[in-house]
Amino acid sequence: MLGMAGGSAAAVGLASLLGAAPAGAAPGATAAIAPGHRPGGSDKPLRFAVVTDTHINLTNTQSTTWLAQIYAALATREPDFVLHCGDIADTGQPDEYDRYAQILPDALRGKIHYSPGNHDTRWDPTAKQLYRAHFGPAPYSFDAGGIHIIGFDPSEVLQEPGHYGPGGFAWLEADLRRLPPGTPAVLFQHFPLGNSFYYVDDQPAVLDHFAGYNLRGIFAGHIHREDISHFNGLTQVAMNAVLNAPVYYWVEKSTDGGGMPVLQVSRVSVAADGTQTEVPLSTMPLTGTGQGRAQRPRQVLLGRVGAGVLPVTVRLTPDAGSPQVGVQPYPQAVFGGSSAPAYQALTADGDRFTGTVDVSALAPGQQRLQVRVQAADGTWWEQTNLFTVPGGARDPRQRWQYQMPGAAQGGIALAVDAKSGRGSAQQDSALLVAGSSGGQVVALRTDGSRVWRAQTGPVYRQPGADAAGETVFVPSADHHLYALDARTGHRRWQFDAGAPVLGAPEVSQVDGQQRVVFSAGQGLFALDTATGHQVWSVPDSSFSSGRPACDGERVYAAGADGYARAYDARTGQQLWAYQMVTGDEHHLDLYSGWDAVVAVGGGLVVVATVSNAIALDAATGAKRWTVSGSTMYAPALILDDATCLLTTEWGVLTLVHLATGATIWQNNLALRVFNAGVVVNGDTAWVLTVDGKLIGVRLADGARAGWLQHSLVYTFGRPAVTGGMLAVGDQNGVVHGIRLR
Incomplete structure (x- = not known):
């Protein structure tokens, strides 16, 4: 609304x-x-x-x-x-x-x-x-x-x-x-x-x-x-x-x-x-x-999970007749689709139905049991009830939650702590800055306490921060990019882009000057971070809701017209273009790199479509390698000048050699992964699946390393991690603070 x-x-x-x-x-x-x-x-x-x-x-x-x-x-x-x-x-x-x-x-x-x-x-x-x-x-x-x-x-x-x-x-x-x-x-x-x-x-x-x-x-x-x-x-x-x-x-x-x-x-x-x-x-x-209302349970009792088993008791009213009562763990991993029922029948004893459910495959955290009471005429009542799966020593723990209006789809940025005044490189002083579709931006300490709150238009992508972590740049669907003081939340400037700012901003150094680059509508803009004055713009660069990249010499962006492009970071002049997808307007809208977060490092630019990850030479745009898979939504992570971590929307993680694209290891999580993607903490990559799971994967060999069901609604916002505390928002507007170990 x-x-x-x-x-x-x-x-x-x-x-x-x-x-x-x-x-x-x-x-x-x-x-x-x-x-x-x-x-x-x-x-x-x-x-x-x-x-x-x-x-x-x-x-x-x-x-x-x-x-x-x-x-x-x-x-x-x-x-x-x-x-x-x-x-x-x-x-x-x-x-x-x-x-x-x-x-x-x-x-x-x-x-x-x-x-x-x-x-x-x-x-x-x-x-x-x-x-x-x-x-x-x-x-x-x-x-x-x-x-x-x-x-x-x-x-x-x-x-x-x-x-x-x-x-x-x-x-x-x-x-x-x-x-x-x-x-x-x-x-x-x-x-x-x-x-x-x-x-x-x-x-x-x-x-x-x-x-x-x-x-x-x-x-x-x-x-x-x-x-x-x-x-x-x-x-x-x-x-x-x-x-x-x-x-x-x-x-x-x-x-x-x-x-x-x-x-x-x-x-x-x-x-x-x-x-x-x-x-x-x-x-x-x-x-x-x-x-189906007559079949509504009078009471559903769920016992404590032990040895991967959940005891269940369902009591019905006398009006329910002689129905069948079935239960199943809620198919949380089904993303925007359908799923054939796999209800387990409970045993009847008058109006009381009992049984146990195997929940050993579920992640630690709060989970849901789906209950269906079906009458002989095919009508039914369905509902879900909550229960908790205990975690192990290696699993993350949820420490706090913060509620925002709207959806916390915009991701989390790291900035400076208002009390200490030290930069975001100091992990114990970092602030977690979150934006919501309700137009609210908040800065939270790593204990979940709020430092400040500001109002903008709706936020759908991750804010950015300058090198010192002292200014936060917030993209908004109200056509503006906002620059907020990271210590106070006060507005330093705002820039009217003439269209909703649905792309995440990139902040980088160009000739010793900081620039913030972002997409809005069909345009690409570069602004001076101190004043908000426009340095250059490309009005017809193509729509992107992803994020550009900059190496100080060139700005790289991918768009809905099927192209990846490089621009002179000083002037905005186009230097090269690589066609990633061909076809009519409809095909390009669906399958191009319109949502890609561009990664740059080791002389390469990694872009993606819903079909492939593509590495291009940063200077010329020549293709170096291609890896199959829908890697556009979860951003590629160039870990160093030698390796790159790719994540498909279907949950396949592949660590590749940056120079060649050759596989080092691969792990199929078999869970959908979208814009939230992956964040690295030490020797572990933490994967945020769209269905609200946080899963650790060791960078050395791709082995699993703990997990948590942190939310029961979808997660699209990119997380941030500092000092072993991971923060991520969900579509209910809740920012979750999670202690990794």
Whole structure:
């Protein structure tokens, strides 16, 4: 919800043209259906349509053709409104949204309401500002036909999966709490929940929040296929994609055989000649206890873990009937995907179900047990419960936590201690500086105590610091780079880059002068660190959310146009360019080095795409070697002039000879690793996996050396380590202080 100011003003014209939230339905507001729609009161019929995953793409026009057929057919049916569950466009680029606007018939303008998908925001250099300008902000809600409809947005800037977070839960609670008793609510968003889906990393908390309210249904997309499930008191309809077929879903308020109100959901296929074939799929009850609620456990008791075994007792209510009760360790390692259930049945003794679960493969720290109680009719209740796995002598220990607003996705920088005044090279005096998407920047001591707090715009990448650790440079989606005094947090200067600053800044010496280099929008900028004055800029260097590198002679950067480039560090003049990826705009957006952190050392520059790590000659740009693997997200670490540590997004660590790329050792952790990546402390590399694990790997031979489950939500922010204390942030805005040994 933050960082909307730039998009909200522009949204006034375009959002009303294309649809978006109803009038007055800004974030935090509830609105009546927009003027001109069918009134839809509780005593009148309600008819609406749902579409999803249209993936407008200028290269592959089939989905555009099918969507035009669908919208033409819908215009003849005069629905009260239409819901779009996201992935409107394939890469969220302006020309794709323009093409979408061209096929929208006048009869539907102002009647379509949207929730963004990952394809709308993943590769977006505007940090959702472009989306909001076209379709309006989310979350929002409105009322129609006696039903409360919520358009939620779990999508994340620059990331693939979904996340609600504390701010999302606060909005949801406030929105649902003010509903009159008995009002049914229906939510639409891009990602489906529960069942075998793990696309939203904090979905256990989402389902817990829903449990206290009269949420009756969810419409979702993302999986590009139909999946209808009845659980936790609601009916979820995950839908086929327009990308696959000319199909939409028609929903009408009606009554069941007992005269109780329901929503009837049908699939409608549209032929090229406009013929519509409708097939009933499911009903969504609007009253009663809700499907699966009777199976909600009265009590779940988890014993103490011993010898890798967790004792479990589940007690049910008399209304539960004779269900099956199964448990499984929550599949924490599944990243933004689905996973076939592996529930272990508990033994029944009346309303009491007992058993033990093998948890010996889980990391030390807090873990979750997934509990499912399924009735004979296929409906179920699912929830998770927390337990702790004890650690061993070699495992890290969590020492403190600090809560920030928004997500701590921006990574941690090291600066100077306000009390001692000594530089960051003195490990006992270092400050840990963290930024959040909530626009807060804090400096913490290594014991977790706060020294200062400052406010900027939303922060999505790691701040930088000057050589003395006395100035911190904070990139913000509000178009500014901020220079903050590391001792006090006071603002020394700010620079307006004219676009969201979504790349991490690099600070280096050029002819004895310090420069900070960073990407914003399509541009690359070099500023004087003392004054913030622009030394040079390259306005068309290509979008990058990674970080450039500088060796004092040249600046190296990789971008979304498929190129790695070198620029004169004094003037910004381009010196060479190496084409890493070829293809059309869509292919480049997805597979280029747009998120690469460039590494430089030993006369080489190491860049990466989602397919390869590439070493280039620093002076000429000539390719020296290539190592296969998706090494773009986790930064390469040049350890010395002889070795380089590469980490793929799939958790394969490879130590290579810097000169040749030849493998020294390799370790497959079999866990997803993204932007947080790896940090080195002494003789150990500490790997931050996206699912909240910290794993030690010895640099000498790649052997494992202790681990910890430090968080149960995703981790993208780069860590920092000083004096044996590692700090890392997570998507719930928590900065974790971890003692390594």
